[in-house]
Amino acid sequence: MTADIENKKIFDACCGGRMFYFNKEDERVLFNDLNPRIEILCDGRVFECRPDTADDFKNLPYADNSFDLVIFDPPHIRKAGRSYMALKYGICSFEDVVAGFKECWRVTSGTLVFKWNDTYEKINDVINAFGVRPLLGHRRNGSGETQTIWLIFYKELE
Secondary structure, three states, X not given: OXXXXXXXXXXXXXXXXXXXXXXXXXXXXXXXXXXXXXXXXXXXXXXXXXXXXXXXXXXXXXXXXXXXXXXXXXOOEOOOOOOHHHHHHOEOOHHHHHHHHHHHHHHEEXXXXXXXXXXXXXXXXXXXHHOOOOOEEEEEEOOOOOEEEEXXXXXXXX
């Protein structure tokens, strides 16, 4: 799996099904996911993860500051199995998320968008592990039990 990255200014480290994109084929974005797949979900719908590249977000093959914008929406699930959520979003350890953030931070030249759900690890613990403070963020109540959180990190190059 190869992609022409020369004109790509945006990198999505784990795109999955490109769920929050208005244009799922945006030419400016290099869509990456380590786990390309097609799954039949429990309700019969087909879920497709069709990345341009399949690189490990903990060890990216790009130079420092390669992208203007990096999107990091890692899997939030910690339990294995073939549940709907695990099939659709994947499974990832806390240590992998921290390592992935650090690698995404390395390849951005400016802005990193981070999406999280604090079911397993609370957002303050995640931010503390990153060692970088966000510029701003937004919390959205889900079912009342969990929170989806969007954070924006901004890096100024010297």
